[in-house]
Amino acid sequence: MKPDAPVLQTSGLSIGYAGTALYEHLELKLFPGTLTCLLGLNGSGKSTLLRTLCRLQPALGGQIELLGKPLQRYSPQALAQTVGVVLTKKHYAGDLTAYDLVALGRHPHTGFFGSLRSSDRALIEQALEAVGMASASSHRLARLSDGERQKIMIAKAIAQQCPIIMLDEPTAFLDVISRIETLMLLRKLAREHQRAILLSTHDVEHAIRTVDTFWMLRRGCRPVCGTPEDLILGGAMASLFEKNGFTFDPLSEHRAIAEHARPVGIEGDPAIAVWVNNALIRTGRKPSPIAPSYPCINCMGKNRFTVGMPNGACKNVSSVSELLTLLHEAESMPAQPILPRYA
Amino acid sequence: MRAGLYPILVVLMLLLFAACLVYGSVFIPFDAVIKILAGKAVERTAWQSIVLQSRLPQAATAVLAGSALAVSGLLLQTFFRNPLAGPSILGISDGANLGVAAVILLAGNPGQYFLGGYWAVIPAAFAGAGGVMALIIYFSAKVRNSVMLLIIGIMIGYLASSAISVLNYYATADRVHSYVMWGMGNFSSISLERLPLFAVCTVVGLAFSVMLIKPLNALLLGETYAANLGVNVRSVRMQILLCTGFLAAVTTAFCGPVSFIGLAVPHVARLLLGSSNHRQLLPVTLLAGACVALLCNLLMVVPGAGTVLPLNAVTPWVGAPIIIYVIASKKHIHYFNEA
Structure with a gap:
């Protein structure tokens, strides 16, 4: 097999439960040496796809090939030697040692x-080591x-x-x-x-950095x-979050931002701006490039922030908490009296 | 694996076995027992027949029935992932009871049902246990949740008990008496001549269980993981239910419904071993089952009174405290905690 040949390939695959297809005509490929991540909201069919690909549930149509051989032609044992699975599901093996559990991986x-055999023992120890x-x-x-x-299950x-x-949500429940x-x-x-x-x-944020x-x-x-x-x-990530009235802003540390968030300008020391960004997003605002039409923050130091208001006023504050209070006051002031004076 | 557990259990089993030969409701001097076992003549021929015709088969029956029930309980507990699963809880014993009740109470052969109706009682017990097993297997395909399946088993048990009540109600007094005696359980109803049949059945069932060790371990992780490890889950579910059903039916047919051994002994074995790995747990359960049954056989003898208590009067006193201990120390005992 060529190094760049897919180990898993689907053609015209339909998945779902009897009667209701979630997806049809799926053409997917998995390559050796790559980490691939399924993203989607709850109910988008991530688990269904995973379960179908490892034959824990039947495909509604189409073909899945593992290492060039159709999935349905695999014996249970041959399949167990080809696809390893790690689930979120709890189990009742609390009394087994970590070694015993990893040893279950040698079952197939x-x-x-x-x-x-001694070769099995060596592999179990290597897996625990890994x-x-x-x-x-x-x-x-x-x-x-x-x-x-979770690491022990991966070792298995x-x-x-x-x-x-x-792996179905291997990072759920983890710190x-x-x-x-x-x-x-x-x-x-x-x-x-x-x-x-x-x-x-x-876990979109961590996945973006890893997969x-x-x-x-x-x-x-x-x-x-x-x-x-x-x-x-290409905007695909943004469209994933569209549904819930959130937009995905690639500039702001891959955070989902409320759709109608008020823009606030930000500039200055990036190491500090990161956290001011965080505070802005957290409080329903949208970090934006500097512009005269909305409040702008200059991060000058850990406890030195200058806020320029649209009316030209400038204020210095010494903490993020004060900064948020100031923004809140500015936003709750009626816009009418300010504008004529500004003009 | 705690070192030396096997030899300790084997020695314990042999000691208890010997004790069952020496100690009983009739006093027989120790040296006389030795002589009898060595094939020498003793002053009273009655002693000879008590030791060889009664105590020896009874102790052997205890060993076989104890291991069979304990292993049956272990398989069910792993299968249902529930510490309270056991052959007597799942309705299998009740099914066997119903079969036997139908034979004794309807067709009755009062007083000597076990001699005259011997060949009727055993198939009836099998038929009853098999019927309940078939129902449970049927529901196991529909009900994924094992606890729910267990509850269905308990309900089926109640239905069987209810049918038995009806049979009892319409049966004659001596038939009811025969049935009640049978229902108290005993290891003494198998004569030396019939022992080989019982032994063969039990050994077949136990050999079957040994062949399930590998999938049983995989099932500790739940059915999805087991399937991913190459286990044919549907077939293994069926095999486990068949194996436990067979073991429970055999012992119930020959010894009557024996309570608590199947439920409690797997816990004793896990506590002794400190592991749920069936490669060690199954043999330890088997040996512990034999030991506990022999112990119960000894405890049945009322000291100095020359009488023997019914088996099912003794087993709860051995089994129930163990179950209470296991449930009360859930914090320290992990084998049924989620992980």
Whole structure:
């Protein structure tokens, strides 16, 4: 197989539940060594697509090929050696050690009674090593944190030695650090082990910084695929958030912004402006380029902000909190008396 | 794996087995028991027949029935991911009861049902257990949630009990008595001649369960993960229900409905072993089941009174405290906590 040949390819694929197709004529490709991320709102069919691609639910039509062979021609065992899955679903294996759980990943490769050979043991240890959990191998799962447990589940998928790994919201329930760690781990896994990894997430900000390709799902539309940057620049990312009265602003740190947010100009030290931006978005305003028609903030230092009002007035404040109060006062003043004086 | 658990359990089982031969409602001196087992003559021939014809098959029955019930309970607990699953809870025993009740109460062979109706009681128990199993398998395809399936099992059990009440109501007093005696459970109803049949059935069922070890481990992660590990979940669900149903039906047919062993012993095994890995858990459960059944067999003997209590009067005192302990210490015992 050529290095750039897709490991997974769909043609004319329809997915959904009996009677109701969510998407039709899907043409999707997964490549080895790449981290691909499914984006979409709740109910957009991310899980349905994932479940269909790994045969946990039947496709409504069309073809899925793994490594050039149709999915339906795979035996359960051969499929288990080709696609590894990590789910959000809780399980009841709290009493198993991390090692025992990763050992379950060897299931498709072991014999009738599941006895582990020394080669299996070596792979289990390597998998634990790869996710940085080698020292926890004898710990019980119930004693691990959610993030650690997620790493163990990923180690299970590594030990399964599948060229394709699919993860359904692997960063849900995780704290920020664990989320970033998990995504970095997956990227490393894709790069270093040439796995094709497909994950779904709601964690757009971190995904933009980590993944190679997005598949964006939106009900009633054709899925859009591409690198994060192309999707942002082409406006596809913005359209994902359209529905909820939010717009996606690529300039403001990939944040969803309320549609009718009031513009506020911002300039100055970028390291400080980042946080002023945050405060503006958080309070329903829209960070914008400097302009005379709305208030503008110059970030001069950690506790030095100058605010220029449309009426020409200029004020200095020493904290973001004061800044917000000032903006609030300016916005709640009636516009009428100011304008004539300004003119 | 806690080192040395297997040898300890094997030695314990042998000691309890020996105790069951030596200790009983009739006093027989220790050296006489040894002589009898060695094939030598003793002063009283009655002793010989008590040890060889009664105590020996009874202890062997306890070993077989104890392991079968315990393994059956383990399979159901893993399958239903519920600490309270067991052959007697799921309605399987009730199904067997109903079959036996139909034979004893309707066709009755009072007093000697077990001799005369021997070949009728066992198929009836199988038919009853099999009927309930079939219903549960039918519902298992419709009801995904295991707890709900368990509740359906309990409801089916109630329906079977209700049918038994009706049968009891219309049956003659001596038939009711026969049935009540059967319902108290015992390890003593299998003679030395019939022991091989019981042993073969039990060993077949246990061998079946050993073949399920690998998918059982995968099922600890839930059915979706198991499917992704190459397990044919539908077929394995069926196999587990068949295996537990067979083990429960065999023991119920031969020993009557024995309560609590199937429910409590898997917990004892998990606590001893400290792991849910069935590669170790299943053999430990099997040995622990044998030990607990032998212990119950000993506890049935009322010291000095020359009488024996019914089996089901003893088993709750062994089983119920274990279940209460497990549920009360949920914080420290993780095997049924979500992870």
